[in-house]
Amino acid sequence: MRTNYLFTSESVSEGHPDKVADQISDAIVDLFLSKDPEARIACETLTTTQLVVLAGEIRCKGVFENDEWAPGAQEEIEKTVRETVKRIGYEQDGFHWDKFEFINRLHAQSAHIAQGVDAGENKDEGAGDQGIMFGYATDETPGLMPATLYYSHKILERMAADRHSGAAPFLEPDAKSQVTLRYEGSLPVAATAVVVSTQHKKGYDENDPAKQAELEAYVKKVIADVIPPVLLRETEYFINPTGSFEIGGPDGDAGLTGRKIIVDTYGGAAPHGGGAFSGKDPTKVDRSAAYITRYLAKNVVAAGLATRCTIQIAYAIGVSKPLSLYVDTHDTGTVGDDKIEAAILGIAKLGGLTPRSIRTHLGLNKPIYQPTAAYGHFGRTAEGDFFPWERLDLVADLKAALV
Numbered sequence: 001m002r003t004n005y006l007f008t009s010e011s012v013s014e015g016h017p018d019k020v021a022d023q024i025s026d027a028i029v030d031l032f033l034s035k036d037p038e039a040r041i042a043c044e045t046l047t048t049t050q051l052v053v054l055a056g057e058i059r060c061k062g063v064f065e066n067d068e069w070a071p072g073a074q075e076e077i078e079k080t081v082r083e084t085v086k087r088i089g090y091e092q093d094g095f096h097w098d099k100f101e102f103i104n105r106l107h108a109q110s111a112h113i114a115q116g117v118d119a120g121e122n123k124d125e126g127a128g129d130q131g132i133m134f135g136y137a138t139d140e141t142p143g144l145m146p147a148t149l150y151y152s153h154k155i156l157e158r159m160a161a162d163r164h165s166g167a168a169p170f171l172e173p174d175a176k177s178q179v180t181l182r183y184e185g186s187l188p189v190a191a192t193a194v195v196v197s198t199q200h201k202k203g204y205d206e207n208d209p210a211k212q213a214e215l216e217a218y219v220k221k222v223i224a225d226v227i228p229p230v231l232l233r234e235t236e237y238f239i240n241p242t243g244s245f246e247i248g249g250p251d252g253d254a255g256l257t258g259r260k261i262i263v264d265t266y267g268g269a270a271p272h273g274g275g276a277f278s279g280k281d282p283t284k285v286d287r288s289a290a291y292i293t294r295y296l297a298k299n300v301v302a303a304g305l306a307t308r309c310t311i312q313i314a315y316a317i318g319v320s321k322p323l324s325l326y327v328d329t330h331d332t333g334t335v336g337d338d339k340i341e342a343a344i345l346g347i348a349k350l351g352g353l354t355p356r357s358i359r360t361h362l363g364l365n366k367p368i369y370q371p372t373a374a375y376g377h378f379g380r381t382a383e384g385d386f387f388p389w390e391r392l393d394l395v396a397d398l399k400a401a402l403v
Contacts, residue, residue: 006192008180009148009267013156014088014374015173015199015248017255021045022264022373024052025257025279027084028077028106030367033281036061037365040109040128043279044257047250050100052081056279057109067108078102084370089163089173094251125356126318128284129275135293135311136270137301140187143390144298145379147188149267152177153375154226155196159219168218170211172199174248181231186307191231194223195238199248206243215240264377265290270310278373282364285315285355289322291389292358294378296344299394300329305340305402307332313353320354335402343401347394362388 012019024045032039039060046053054077058064063073086097137144155177162168178195181188196219204211216239224232249255258276262268275286282288297309306329314323325345327337344350351357359365368385382390 003186004182004184006180006182007146007148007269008178008193009146009152009262009269010176010178010195011149011152011156011263011267011375012177012260013173013175013198014160015090015175016260017047017174017250017253018257018259019255019374020047020085020088020090020250021255021257022260022278023088023370024054024081024084026369026373027080028054029279029281029369031077031080032058032060032063033365033369034367035063039063039281040283041279041281042109042284043106045255045279047095047255049094049251050096051103051250052085052100053103053105054081055105056107058106059109064106064108074104077104077106090249092172092249092251094247095249125283125354126320127289127315127355128280128317129286130315130317131275131286131289132273132312132314133275133285133289133293134265134271134273135290135295135297136266137294137297137309138269139301139307141379143379144301145376146267146269148179148181149263149269149376150379151179151181151191151227152267153379155179155194155222157375158222158226159196159198162222170201170204170215170218172201172246172248174199174245174252179227188231190233191227191235193236193238194227195241196223197240197242197245199245199252200240202246205240205246212240264372266378271312273312277377278369282359283355285358288355288358288362288364289313289315289353291362291364291377292353295362295389295391295394298390299392299398300327300340302392303395303398305329305334305398309333315355320356322353325353339402340398343398346401347397349397364388 025043028043029041032041041058043056063070082097140147141150163171175198180193182190182192204215219239257279261276265272277287280287293311293313297311300309308330310328312326327340366385380387
């Protein structure tokens with residue numbers, strides 16, 4: 001196993017056009033699940049200059065049944081979309097929460113998909129699609145996430161908080177970050193490069209050196225507050241390297257749901273099955289199985305069974321039982337990977353990792369998804385019903401199963 005190397009991860013802010021799309025899609029998921037916990041949603045969003053378009057398949061009691069919208073439902077959807085954009089902070093000439101054109105092209109779920117996925121008298125509920133999903137955990141940060149992605153997220157979260165509070169009034173919503181760390185002995189020892197590109201108010205660029213310096217000093221202060229000083233002794237900074245970033249968000253580039261799947265997961269430090277999360281109800285195993293594999297991997301590491309853990313699971317559409325479960329502790333395990341696999345499958349409360357048992361164990365049929373749609377789905381604090389896959393309540397079960 002290689003122990004000396006450079007590794008890089010990136011993050012994007014809540015105002016990035018693709019993340020605007022993700023947040024809108026998950027706001028629709030939450031809206032429907034708040035009305036019908038068994039709703040079926042596959043909502044894709046397109047954002048561009050003064051335009052938001054929704055498309056996809058839905059089924060929801062009291063909102064959309066038998067190819068008919070309930071009275072007021074479409075108006076509530078539009079209100080939800082506009083409030084999401086307003087919360088992010090877009091009030092610009094090219095993209096304004098109260099002025100963009102809104103088009104709703106959501107329609108009924110395919111009857112053939114419903115036939116294969118819904119539970120029946122003689123069968124359990126099947127997976128909402130075929131696919132492979134991965135979960136990962138590593139001990140290099142307190143949240144058991146890769147440090148490169150952890151710091152990339154934290155930089156942008158801090159900048160967003162300062163923008164919303166007014167502490168950094170020169171910031172606009174769109175931003176990207178990127179952190180490169182040097183690893184020795186599989187642990188980070190230095191941040192060799194940090195890149196931050198942030199949308200800003202007019203004038204904070206090379207045309208006004210004093211304002212540009214103010215912006216750069218602010219960003220460096222955020223970086224110093226987020227990344228431990230011991231890692232910043234040899235850092236090269238790249239702050240708005242193009243010189244100017246006034247036009248951003250959907251006005252600067254079109255946004256689509258599901259285009260930031262590596263930002264959403266592990267920053268490239270672990271495999272990704274390929275499916276996006278946002279806009280999907282939890283019967284879609286792209287989402288729910290990715291959450292359960294993260295939960296399993298995190299509990300394996302927290303239990304002291306490994307310092308790194310990757311878990312893969314696979315499903316077939318309409319079939320409830322997973323086709324495979326694979327554990328890889330990257331030669332860091334204290335017991336065999338096959339023994340961990342057997343332990344996971346033998347824990348009764350996990351229910352054999354069927355789609356329904358996953359949703360029941362983690363409590364996924366709730367409106368908890370919009371907070372996941374920016375700054376990553378993993379490594380977040382589990383508070384209340386939110387981020388239940390970050391809980392560490394399986395540690396005792398794993399230890400008991402492996403005695």
